[in-house]
Amino acid sequence: MTETAVGTATGTPRLMEGSEAIAEAMVVAGCRFFAGYPMTPFTEILESMAEKLPPLGGVCMNAESELEAIGMAWGAAATGTRTATGSTGQGLALMQESLAELTLARIPMLVINMARSQADYFQATRGGHGDSRRIVLAPMDVSEAVELTQLGFHLADLYRNPVMVYGDYYIAHTYESVVVERRDFGPLPAKDWALDGSSGGTGAAKLLSPLGDYKQRDDVGYDLADYYARVEVELTAMETDFAPMAETGFVEDAEVVVVAFGTPGKFVRYCVTELRAEGAKVGFVRPISLYPFPTEVLREAVRTARAVAVYENSAGQMIDDVRLALLGTVPVEFIGGLTMDSSAFGVGPDLQVPIIKQRIVDACRSAGYELGEGF
Amino acid sequence: MLEFENRRIVDTSRPPEVPVKLVDDFTPELIDVGAHHLCPGCGEPIAMRLVMEVLAEQELKNRALAVFGIGCYTAFSNNLDCEVVQALHGRAPSVATGAKRADPNLVTFTVQGDGDMVNEGLQEVLHAAARGEQITCVLLNNGVFGETGGHMTATTTIGQRTKNTLEGRNTDDHGHPIRIASLIAELEGAAFVARGAVNNAGNVARTKRMVERAIEVQLLGIGFTFVEILTMCPTGWFVETEEAPAYLDDTIGVANSPGVLRDIAPDSQSSSSTTIS
Numbered sequence: 038m039t040e041t042a043v044g045t046a047t048g049t050p051r052l053m054e055g056s057e058a059i060a061e062a063m064v065v066a067g068c069r070f071f072a073g074y075p076m077t078p079f080t081e082i083l084e085s086m087a088e089k090l091p092p093l094g095g096v097c098m099n100a101e102s103e104l105e106a107i108g109m110a111w112g113a114a115a116t117g118t119r120t121a122t123g124s125t126g127q128g129l130a131l132m133q134e135s136l137a138e139l140t141l142a143r144i145p146m147l148v149i150n151m152a153r154s155q156a157d158y159f160q161a162t163r164g165g166h167g168d169s170r171r172i173v174l175a176p177m178d179v180s181e182a183v184e185l186t187q188l189g190f191h192l193a194d195l196y197r198n199p200v201m202v203y204g205d206y207y208i209a210h211t212y213e214s215v216v217v218e219r220r221d222f223g224p225l226p227a228k229d230w231a232l233d234g235s236s237g238g239t240g241a242a243k244l245l246s247p248l249g250d251y252k253q254r255d256d257v258g259y260d261l262a263d264y265y266a267r268v269e270v271e272l273t274a275m276e277t278d279f280a281p282m283a284e285t286g287f288v289e290d291a292e293v294v295v296v297a298f299g300t301p302g303k304f305v306r307y308c309v310t311e312l313r314a315e316g317a318k319v320g321f322v323r324p325i326s327l328y329p330f331p332t333e334v335l336r337e338a339v340r341t342a343r344a345v346a347v348y349e350n351s352a353g354q355m356i357d358d359v360r361l362a363l364l365g366t367v368p369v370e371f372i373g374g375l376t377m378d379s380s381a382f383g384v385g386p387d388l389q390v391p392i393i394k395q396r397i398v399d400a401c402r403s404a405g406y407e408l409g410e411g412f
Numbered sequence: 413m414l415e416f417e418n419r420r421i422v423d424t425s426r427p428p429e430v431p432v433k434l435v436d437d438f439t440p441e442l443i444d445v446g447a448h449h450l451c452p453g454c455g456e457p458i459a460m461r462l463v464m465e466v467l468a469e470q471e472l473k474n475r476a477l478a479v480f481g482i483g484c485y486t487a488f489s490n491n492l493d494c495e496v497v498q499a500l501h502g503r504a505p506s507v508a509t510g511a512k513r514a515d516p517n518l519v520t521f522t523v524q525g526d527g528d529m530v531n532e533g534l535q536e537v538l539h540a541a542a543r544g545e546q547i548t549c550v551l552l553n554n555g556v557f558g559e560t561g562g563h564m565t566a567t568t569t570i571g572q573r574t575k576n577t578l579e580g581r582n583t584d585d586h587g588h589p590i591r592i593a594s595l596i597a598e599l600e601g602a603a604f605v606a607r608g609a610v611n612n613a614g615n616v617a618r619t620k621r622m623v624e625r626a627i628e629v630q631l632l633g634i635g636f637t638f639v640e641i642l643t644m645c646p647t648g649w650f651v652e653t654e655e656a657p658a659y660l661d662d663t664i665g666v667a668n669s670p671g672v673l674r675d676i677a678p679d680s681q682s683s684s685s686t687t688i689s
């Protein structure tokens with residue numbers, strides 16, 4: 038009934054806070070360089086990496102700002118080291134220039150965005166100048182975050198491009214019983230582009246540059262038009278090769294399909310499951326890769342639906358991608374809400390099962406689907 | 413020779429009467445193509461050349477990593493026979509930090525301008541110095557954003573005319589310049605700090621010794637190393653090519669006199685943190 042592209046791990050579970058579990062997942066995935074600047078709810082990941090990496094011979098840098106955190110990650114990743122950085126909201130905004138140009142420099146790394154709410158969706162999926170694109174993975178809980186963190190490193194190395202994991206306040210601070218063990222996602226190309234100084238003096242010294250790899254000795258200067266076109270081909274190949282990830286449930290005969298990602302996606306899944314048990318023909322789609330967006334999965338999932346409802350812990354950002362995916366074939370209604378708590382740390386007052394259930398019921402009624410007594 | 417307002421100008425509307433011919437190739441070992449794309453009279457290729465000569469002479473070419481900022485000197489980032497990471501404007505010290513920490517065998521140096529280092533990325537170089545990162549930052553200081561067309565930077569001296577200080581920089585409107593090498597020489601994490609220039613043969617030779625020393629000290633692993641090199645920018649200064657070396661002495665050269673500002677290496681000739689400036 039529910040389909041997810043993320044496998045399940047075996048082994049001994051341990052009770053861990055989400056931040057520590059993500060840090061542990063990075064370490065078992067072979068990450069040996071991390072740089073960051075404190076900001077809730079990203080801070081605990083930085084703390085955890087500062088504790089875990091040095092004993093393993095790795096490096097964790099307390100950067101002077103997010104600008105330098107991603108700069109340090111840039112340099113470390115250029116040596117072929119598995120590298121990650123991260124932040125949230127404002128801090129991620131400071132990283133956007135480098136994030137965009139890392140795509141052009143073709144330097145892989147993992148960027149953990151522990152967002153305060155879901156209002157980082159636009160800057161996660163569309164942030165930065167120019168035509169850069171990157172895979173964005175959004176786990177719904179700690180165990181999925183452990184999986185997607187490891188998968189993120191793999192995809193970054195596979196496509197030589199940064200990958201972002203979109204976490205949130207709940208995942209960062211929830212204790213869950215999880216298994217963290219190294220996952221093998223298959224072979225990766227050799228990092229023959231990585232720098233260690235040794236190609237100097239050979240007449241073919243390596244160059245890693247967002248301006249391209251053209252050398253003047255080959256009688257060409259930097260040719261941005263040509264280089265950007267080449268990167269575009271790589272990004273399109275990435276998007277063709279990578280199958281967008283999503284979980285769906287109860288969509289075969291659903292009158293109304295609810296779309297939500299991340300922690301709210303797990304809440305929506307629970308609410309839809311309860312409503313089904315109560316007799317309402319509702320289903321859900323939970324995008325796991327926010328970019329590339331699971332357009333085909335969504336189109337397939339709404340075949341019987343008279344309406345689509347989108348729940349987000351923001352004023353509504355992913356809803357644009359839902360509408361683009363469906364191209365007006367099904368009406369799309371927003372049933373989410375802003376993050377309104379005074380801390381603004383992402384705990385929306387509406388993120389409660391009775392409230393979400395009621396909004397789904399209301400969405401059914403406004404779509405003309407009569408639920409009958411008891412709702 | 414054509415004249416314009418009593419000044420000689422070169423007629424570029426037709427090929428020269430005497431065709432250009434290669435007399436000799438002076439290209440140093442680690443620079444791929446000697447015919448650079450920077451302006452005639454620019455100081456940056458001279459500075460670039462002496463840095464690359466030092467790496468070749470110290471036999472470090474197969475463990476060196478250059479991290480470039482963004483400015484006119486970026487034209488050299490794809491013209492070296494040494495490994496290069498091109499960084500964004502202002503970001504070279506953090507990129508160099510990450511590379512060196514991840515692979516301590518690398519001899520890592522940045523190539524940055526005053527706009528790049530002292531304007532856009534000032535906190536990068538200060539924190540890298542304070543942390544004692546084992547990298548060498550090379551500043552090519554011409555007192556302007558050459559690349560954008562000769563605009564004021566944080567190192568432009570008082571009175572100096574630039575595209576956006578047409579009447580000359582004044583302290584009321586534009587504040588005071590930053591003497592970056594002097595600032596860095598105050599930081600405990602810095603092991604070697606020097607300021608040179610390339611506007612005459614003597615200065616070129618002295619500056620090359622400073623770069624040699626900076627790399628030696630980097631190899632000792634005792635802290636951050638820094639060489640500021642004052643370079644000519646006739647185009648951005650709007651002066652004749654042959655006037656540029658003297659103009660350097662009269663502007664950025666006055667406020668930033670050459671010398672070794674700090675050397676805490678045990679074998680140092682001078683006593684620790686001597687300030688000659």
Ligand SMILES: Cc1ncc(C[n+]2csc(CCOP(=O)(O)OP(=O)(O)O)c2C)c(N)n1
Nearest residue numbers: 482483484501525526527528556557558559
């Ligand atoms: C973030 C950002 N801001 C502005 C620029 C535009 N820009 C390119 S080069 C440059 C000035 C470079 O000055 P400097 O480092 O002194 O080098 P010079 O050209 O004088 O050698 C500027 C402002 C840029 N590339 N990136």
Ligand code: SF4
Nearest residue numbers: 450451454484558645
């Ligand atoms: S503008 Fe100035 S710094 Fe740039 S190449 Fe010309 S002379 Fe050199």
Ligand SMILES: [Mg+2]
Nearest residue numbers: 525526556558
């Ligand atoms: Mg300059």
